[in-house]
Amino acid sequence: MATYTPMIQQYLRVKADYQDAFLFFRLGDFYEMFFEDAIRASQLLEITLTSREGGGEERIPMCGVPYHSAPNYIEQLVEKGYKVAICEQTEDPKQAKGVVRREVVQLITPGTMMEGRGLSEKENNYIASITMFDERNYGFAYNDLSTGESKVTLLSGGFDEVLNELAISGSKEVVIQSTLHKELQKKIKDRTNATLSFEDDESMKDSYRHLLAELNQDRLKTTVTRLVNYLYRTQKRNLDHLQPVSTYVINQFMKIDYFSKRNLELTETIRSKGKKGSLLWLLDETKTAMGGRLLKQWIDRPLIQKEEIERRHSLVETLIHHFFEREELREKLKEVYDLERLAGRVAFGNVNARDLLQLKRSLYQIPILKEMIGSLPNDEAKDLSDRLEPCEDLTDLLERAIKENPPLSVKEGNIINDGYNEELDRYRDASRNGKTWIAQLERQERDKTGIKSLKIGYNRIFGYYIEVTRANLHLLTEGQYERKQTLANAERFITPELKEKETLILQAEEKSVELEYSLFTEIREVVKEYIPRLQALAKTVSALDVLQCFATISETRHYVKPQFSSDRKIVVKDGRHPVVEKVMNAQEYVPNDCYMDREREVLLITGPNMSGKSTYMRQIALTAILAQIGCYVPAGEAVLPIFDQVFTRIGAADDLISGQSTFMVEMLEANNAIAHATQDSLILFDEIGRGTSTYDGMALAQAIIEYIHDRIGAKTLFSTHYHELTVLEEELDKVKNIHVSAIEQNGKVVFLHKIKEGAADKSYGIHVAQLAELPADLIRRANELLHAFEQKEEAIVPPVSHIKETRPEPVVVPAPVETINDAQLSFFDEAPVRKSEPALDSKDKKVINKLKELDILEMTPMQALNMLYDLHKKVKG
CATH class of the missing domain: 3.30.420.110 (MutS, connector domain)
Known part of the structure; x- marks a missing residue:
């Protein structure tokens, strides 16, 4: 330490207390960094790295940024996760004995940002x-x-x-x-x-x-x-x-763990990590920044108290039924600035006059909002209205005190209205009259001397002066003016009278600016006393903003008010995935029903890839979450229980950071649900067990279903490609098979995206590969291999206790060209024709024998289909 200069010694003493931060060390008009800080900052901020003598044998690395542009550089560092310590001069250099005293006046960190780019207006920091x-x-x-x-x-x-x-x-x-x-x-x-x-x-x-x-x-x-x-x-x-x-x-609150929140894409999407495409993106029709932040908080923590949920629904319903009032409300909310953060800036001492103008304009809207909400025929609305406190005294103070177009700086003057303070008015009058006197003096001197180009100017070094060009100097009499400065083409003069007026004007302007700053700080202290009331007002306005947002979305998207069941029943008719529906054309989206009760606790979902199983599962969870945050839901009708927790395992992802495979992540998420779910929870499991061998995966999947069925009793949607598991419907009382339907036409699969009762007959995996335009030779070879695998599979019995018989994949009869109704189409879902006799049961054999007696070659495809459908009903019962 002793080898360094006193200034560098001071730097090192301060830096010792802030080892985990960049130290911005104020030297004149720059913030300087030294040693390792300088090297790292020059790389991160892309600024020039230099060096200076520090008193030792080697030169010290150094870089710096101008103090007026420092906020931009500080934001860059903080956004990257670093801390920045601001070290300022805390002593007047003129009075300092030796090195000017410097101290850290603030440590800026990622969690303590008060303003700037890193602070998103609709997100909490x-x-x-x-x-x-x-x-x-x-x-x-x-x-x-x-x-x-x-x-x-x-x-x-x-x-x-x-x-x-x-x-x-x-x-x-x-x-x-x-x-x-x-x-x-x-x-x-x-x-x-x-x-x-x-x-x-x-x-x-x-x-x-x-x-x-x-x-x-x-x-x-x-x-x-x-x-x-x-x-x-x-x-x-x-x-x-x-x-x-x-x-x-x-x-x-409804518990939604981190994995489920991510899988359901509540506030950000999995791929882009951005808001677009998430439930928050869909819902955000808020008009204020604080309303946007509250909306995210409500999505993160849905309610479980029925009374509070229904209170929100009641207000949403009232706002839906009062369209014109709601539209006026939305327009007025646009004029309300961020009261919460304005209050924070007041307390922090970095509020400026423009901020106070925003506060005044916001407060002007409160009486209008209060009257508007109070007029609605709803007790909850009247309660909100009562909590809207206009703060008229503060509004009046700001109206009287702050000018309409003040500068950004609070130390430049011109921020306080005329008439607010008598002493300030006197200074301003002296300054304005003095300048008027200067203008009059200039006209008088021109007339007196006959010099039309004579002018009176001002600069900070010499003050006010009379300037005469060299060509006109002969028109002046000896001793008329006192010489002040000689220029190349002119001479500058002063007079005792001009000097006296200059003192008066400059003192008035200086005192005026000082007094304005003093008055502004007094106003800021008065505003500080209103902070608790402003914060309470902000809470009410933001809640009102979110509720109007729910009403707007619900009416625009044709959502319905959900009802809550006390017997854990789910009845959703024409349900839709809210985000997918918005991204698609609403007319193209295929709605689906969902029915679950005490006899249907687990829905086992089968169907082709890309058919919509995951979308169907997600839409049930999102419907429940929307209902419990107080919004209407995307359905034709909805009756729901109040869920205490939602667990989801959808999709596959490696956790590379912690070195965990896709299958391990899958098992950890499954364990989280099984360990914490209750009978009042909702579980969504998509393709559990696909990350390991077929029989391992199938055994795990079945064991998980049995455990949830026998020990937890939670409402569960379980999608799988293990068609062998569909026999669990016969073994477990509360397991029911449903499937997403598809048909084959001309060798290609057509997804109907419609949920139907019963199990699917096949997965259409090769058809999906064909849709993805894999090479034709590859598809042909895959079909050959599939056929070979199916033949080999006939002799294999999986080691799963409930599976009694393994059959080869069924062959689906191609759909006829003519239109097929739902009843006829269900034939292909329920009773496919088997391709080999050893796999046929006795009822199937009766169907085949009967077909042998009939001459169907002379029939049209539709006649044959109808005959097969009737025959199926008779034989299968």
Whole structure:
């Protein structure tokens, strides 16, 4: 240290406390970085790396950015997951003895961003804290510093439950105790992209104890204290906008684990990781930023309390039936800015005059919204109306105080209205009159001297001056003006009178700007007192925004109000997948029914690839989620139970980071559902067991079905290509077969996308490959191999207890050219003609023998079909 210059020594002392951050060290008009910080920052920010002498033998790496453009560079680093410590001069250089004192005034981190590109207006920017009490019990809290919202819960399901909450919150930074096990830290990094930070202080400062007012357990208080202390330590400023921390219990909401949320694409799609194509994308008709954030929160945590769900449905119904009021409401909501984040900026001290104008314009809409909602014939609407507080006193203050088009900076003046402050008005009058006097003096001097080009100008170095060109100097009398400056083509002069007026004008302008800033800070302090009321107002406006959004979507998309059953019955008629329906033309989408009760707990779904099995399963889950967040649902009619949890295993993906195969991920997700589901849960399993050998997979699939059927009793949709499992309908009372229908025409498969009772007869896998335009020779060879495999399979009995007989794949009779009705088409679904006699049972043989007696060659295809259908009914019963 001693070998470095005093300034570099100062830098190193500050840097020692911020080893995990880039230190932006203020030197004049630049923020400089040195040593390793400089090398890394020059690469990440693509700025020039230089060096300087630091007092040692070698030159020190250095790079820097201008202070006025620093926010852009800081955002780039924070978006990449880094922290930035801002070190400013905290001493007047003129009064400094030696090196000017410098201190870190703020640590900017991914979880504490208050403004900029990295802060999406319709997404919360959460920072979380985790406190470990023992191997099973943890505290979990999260906060959005930009809005002041904080929540906390206790988790008793081990660290996997913590990781699930962390993933659902989408926190960008996680604060933990430094003693948390390294393997648990690694799990956080593997599961999320969050930045890890450390905080061990668990003693709450007196000034923030009010935040714990609603917490009644020491463990909750400890978890919150860790987070608040970290925020206070890093931000180094007043955090008056932090709201009292509210508790939540995960069992008070429908639980949707991280995997299910991803598989159902609730807030982002699997492929693009973006919002487009997700349920959130479909629903987002909100008009305010805070409404958009609340909508995402509601999707993440659907309700399970019937009364609260029906309260939301009631308001949605009222808004649907009052179209003109709803449209006016939507127009007024467009004029409401982000009250939550405006309140945060006020408390943080970085609000400007334009922000306060946005606040004023937003408050102007509140009385209109209040009257509009209060006029609706709905008790819940009237309750919302009562909670809309206009804050007239604040609106009046902002109207009187703030100019309509103020500058961005609050230190340049011209932000306070005339008439707001008498002293300011006097300064402005002196400044304006002084400039008028200058203009009059210029005219007088031109007339007096006869010099038409004479002018009075101003610069910061010399102040006001009279300028005369060299060509006109002979027109001046000796001693008329006092010479001030000589230019190449002119001379500049002053007079005692001009100097006196200059002092008056400049003092008035300087004092005016200083007074304006002082008045602005006073107004900001007054606004600060309204923060709790503004935050409560924001909650009501955002809830109103989400409800009008539900009403708009429900009416536009022709959704219906769901009813809730007390006997765990599902009756969905003409149900649709909401997102797929929007992406497709609505007329092209094939709706489907779903019926489940105590006698139909497990639906075993078979059918071809690409026929719509996964879509059908997803639409049932999305219908339930939509109903429980308070929205109408995409169906002609819907009766649903209230589900406590939704589990999905759809699709296949390797977890490369943790080194887990597709099949392992599949089994882990299956285990998660089986371990936690109750009879009030919904389980969606798609192609379980396909990641291993046929018989292994089939045995696992059947065992899982039996376990859910016998021990859990959850409503379950289980799609499979193991057609052998369809015999479970005969063995397990509550298992029912359904299938997605398809027909073959001219050797090609036609997907009907229609769910029907019973099992499918084949998978049409080679047909799908043909649709994908694989080479014709390859398709031909696949058919040959399939035929060979089917012949060989006749002698094999799978090692699954409930499967008594194995038959070769049936041959589907090609559909006739004429139109076939549903009843006739069901013949091919239920009673296909077998291709080899050893696989025929006694009833099938009767059908074949009867056909031998008939001469069907003379019949038309339709006549033959009708005859076969009638014969089937008689023989099969």
